[in-house]
Amino acid sequence: xxxxxxxxxxxxxxxxxxxxxxxxxxxxxxxxxxxxxxxxxxxxxxxxxxxxxxxxxxxxxxxxxxxxxxxxxxxxxxxxxxxxxxxxxxxxxxxxxxxxxxxxxxxxxxxxxxxxx
Amino acid sequence: xxxxxxxxxxxxxxxxxxxxxxxxxxxxxxxxxxxxxxxxxxxxxxxxxxxxxxxxxxxxxxxxxxxxxxxxxxxxxxxxxxxxxxxxxxxxxxxxxxxxxxxxxxxxxxxxx
Numbered sequence: 599x600x601x602x603x604x605x606x607x608x609x610x611x612x613x614x615x616x617x618x619x620x621x622x623x624x625x626x627x628x629x630x631x632x633x634x635x636x637x638x639x640x641x642x643x644x645x646x647x648x649x650x651x652x653x654x655x656x657x658x659x660x661x662x663x664x665x666x667x668x669x670x671x672x673x674x675x676x677x678x679x680x681x682x683x684x685x686x687x688x689x690x691x692x693x694x695x696x697x698x699x700x701x702x703x704x705x706x707x708x709x710x711x712x713x714x715x
Numbered sequence: 716x717x718x719x720x721x722x723x724x725x726x727x728x729x730x731x732x733x734x735x736x737x738x739x740x741x742x743x744x745x746x747x748x749x750x751x752x753x754x755x756x757x758x759x760x761x762x763x764x765x766x767x768x769x770x771x772x773x774x775x776x777x778x779x780x781x782x783x784x785x786x787x788x789x790x791x792x793x794x795x796x797x798x799x800x801x802x803x804x805x806x807x808x809x810x811x812x813x814x815x816x817x818x819x820x821x822x823x824x825x826x827x828x
Contacts, residue, residue, distance in 0.1 A: 642804070644816070
């Protein structure tokens, strides 16, 4: 149980285009979903926290107009990288926190490798 | 702010060797501490956790003790296996604050026969 999927697992796009990444909790409802960014040989950096039905809370330094997050249902959150540039190339990971469990449990997706050319 | 520092990897061990991965933290309050593991091609999985000082988390032969006096949460295993090869992340969080996790940089473990 507690499986989180991400789609796509890998995407290559051209500079200036937008890319959408989906994060789904497959067998539970997630009150909260988190989006992280991981640079090579660096830790995961929290980008934003999204709660179903409300606006995402972005961490300091993360551009909300560039990284659009939508949490339309209790099982789906999307991250759209708008007008992508090569510096946005990274590994993006989502996690989900079940609504019926203690607040600190998070289940992670396998990540999405974004390459902007 | 809060931070987590892990020993740099990669750590290369022979099968059945003893493993220690150091983790220290800086926190303004009293966080819960975690070890996550990321196997190749997979997402992070919670390996073990401890929610208060002197608690010992354990799972799959791994263990870590929450040491408030040294602000440490070192991961240990008495006898590693090839299947333990992965990246290990130390992290902290405060329950009740949207479960934000602060991660260390991760330590890659490679176990050879």
